[in-house]
Amino acid sequence: MTRNLFTRKLSSIQDEVLLLGSMVENAIINAVNSLKNRDVKLAKNVYEEDQNINGKRFAIENAILITIATQNPMAKDLRQLAAMLDVISELERMGDYAKGIAKVTLRLESANIKLPITEIETMVELAIKMLHKALTAFIEDDTQTASKIPYEDDMVDQLYNDVYHHAVDIMMANPQHVDDANLIIWVGHNLERLADRVTNICERTIFVSTGELMELEVDEDEDEFGLEEV
Amino acid sequence: MNTKISVSNFNLHYGSFQALRDVSVEIPENQITAMIGPSGCGKSTFLRSFNRMNDLITSVSISGTILLENENILELHPVELRKKIGMVFQRPNPFPKSIFDNVAYGPKAHGIHDKHELEEIVEKSLKDAFLWDEVKDSLNQSGLSLSGGQQQRLCIARTLAVEPDVILMDEPASALDPIATLRIEDLIQELKRKYTIVIVTHNMQQAARSSDFTAFFHIHEDRAGYLVEFDETQKIFTTPKNKITEDYITGRFG
Numbered sequence: 001m002t003r004n005l006f007t008r009k010l011s012s013i014q015d016e017v018l019l020l021g022s023m024v025e026n027a028i029i030n031a032v033n034s035l036k037n038r039d040v041k042l043a044k045n046v047y048e049e050d051q052n053i054n055g056k057r058f059a060i061e062n063a064i065l066i067t068i069a070t071q072n073p074m075a076k077d078l079r080q081l082a083a084m085l086d087v088i089s090e091l092e093r094m095g096d097y098a099k100g101i102a103k104v105t106l107r108l109e110s111a112n113i114k115l116p117i118t119e120i121e122t123m124v125e126l127a128i129k130m131l132h133k134a135l136t137a138f139i140e141d142d143t144q145t146a147s148k149i150p151y152e153d154d155m156v157d158q159l160y161n162d163v164y165h166h167a168v169d170i171m172m173a174n175p176q177h178v179d180d181a182n183l184i185i186w187v188g189h190n191l192e193r194l195a196d197r198v199t200n201i202c203e204r205t206i207f208v209s210t211g212e213l214m215e216l217e218v219d220e221d222e223d224e225f226g227l228e229e230v
Numbered sequence: 231m232n233t234k235i236s237v238s239n240f241n242l243h244y245g246s247f248q249a250l251r252d253v254s255v256e257i258p259e260n261q262i263t264a265m266i267g268p269s270g271c272g273k274s275t276f277l278r279s280f281n282r283m284n285d286l287i288t289s290v291s292i293s294g295t296i297l298l299e300n301e302n303i304l305e306l307h308p309v310e311l312r313k314k315i316g317m318v319f320q321r322p323n324p325f326p327k328s329i330f331d332n333v334a335y336g337p338k339a340h341g342i343h344d345k346h347e348l349e350e351i352v353e354k355s356l357k358d359a360f361l362w363d364e365v366k367d368s369l370n371q372s373g374l375s376l377s378g379g380q381q382q383r384l385c386i387a388r389t390l391a392v393e394p395d396v397i398l399m400d401e402p403a404s405a406l407d408p409i410a411t412l413r414i415e416d417l418i419q420e421l422k423r424k425y426t427i428v429i430v431t432h433n434m435q436q437a438a439r440s441s442d443f444t445a446f447f448h449i450h451e452d453r454a455g456y457l458v459e460f461d462e463t464q465k466i467f468t469t470p471k472n473k474i475t476e477d478y479i480t481g482r483f484g
Contacts, residue, residue: 073480
């Protein structure tokens with residue numbers, strides 16, 4: 001095996017991508033915990049941590065561009081770097097979803113409504129599991145796992161529907177809580193989108209291996225708001 | 231896309247040593263085909279076979295066929311063949327003659343002596359080689375007075391002057407600086423409108439940048455060169471089919 005310098009650079013970028021992934025996972029978990037415990041301090045932490053996530057994403061992007069410019073990667077090497085550019089942008093957007101949920105915590109600080117916390121927590125658990133598996137498959141070049149992960153999204157979609165209906169019930173019972181209940185829908189929406197973006201990472205894993213750009217599991221029933229049967 | 235040169239089961243030996251084994255490939259017309267591969271894989275030998283430059287080496291024996299538009303090149307007279315298939319070498323090698331005489335040399339050798347006609351050919355060839363504007367006022371100066379990049383374009387003009395169908399280039403830019411290299415690459419792009427171009431290069435970026443098709447050669451355990459993969463350049467450099475090709479172009483050889 002030659003090209004030791006390139007291999008070292010590539011593996012250090014991969015490490016950074018995984019680090020970014022775990023920063024995003026933590027941000028999401030903290031955001032939902034802040035919501036569950038009405039923990040304003042934790043929500044503010046998530047808010048601030050988003051700056052670090054963005055900074056890390058730009059640092060990785062820079063390292064990838066320098067590697068492309070100086071190392072002339074070809075074929076799979078090039079696809080890996082190009083895919084990582086995509087993956088870090090997905091992760092960064094996931095960080096934004098965490099920030100969005102933290103924002104809801106701050107807005108709901110004194111609101112007196114019951115959250116569908118079990119559904120939300122299950123959504124987070126599933127989404128994080130999907131993300132974790134997708135990043136592992138990406139780094140390990142595991143196309144088999146990558147092509148299965150998007151199917152786990154169905155459960156997340158189902159829970160989103162539950163969250164949505166919970167919020168609608170609140171709105172109908174207490175019209176004065178419409179604004180607050182709407183924020184609950186946003187939390188569900190952010191988590192549902194997060195799981196969708198995991199599918200994009202899986203698509204990149206397949207691209208790295210095969211060179212083919214293809215969409216995994218397009219949900220025909222999904223409308224533009226990501227809601228089913230609404 | 232028409233095939234310009236069709237090679238079937240081509241084998242070449244230097245004495246008992248086999249340099250090329252069973253090469254079959256179809257070189258498309260009006261396209262740029264790059265041949266890449268490690269040193270000793272036989273790519274230059276293969277290129278030289280197209281205009282029978284290996285004939286001069288007594289120990290060389292060959293089998294298989296190379297057809298230039300259905301004509302077996304082995305049955306053509308070398309002078310006739312080399313009018314159809316011109317060659318540009320690694321180091322610019324202008325004759326120690328004037329710029330004009332360098333370009334007029336080929337047409338003269340092929341029997342054109344009319345001064346006016348020669349002037350026309352020289353002007354057209356130098357224009358096609360993107361050199362005219364730089365030398366039109368100094369056609370009587372020695373070809374050796376030009377810079378390396380200009381000398382290489384002069385050699386290309388010299389090749390164009392006999393109006394070949396095919397131009398073979400054996401690492402035409404390896405002795406040039408990056409700017410002169412890019413000028414040659416631009417020139418090659420222009421030339422493919424009229425000519426079929428086959429280029430041997432050690433510079434993979436050059437093959438990726440400037441060719442339409444790429445042939446990747448490798449060395450067998452017994453040191454014979456063979457063709458591993460031939461495809462559109464875009465495919466060779468993004469999604470090669472063969473693992474050896476992938477290892478070579480990503481620099482993970484051996």
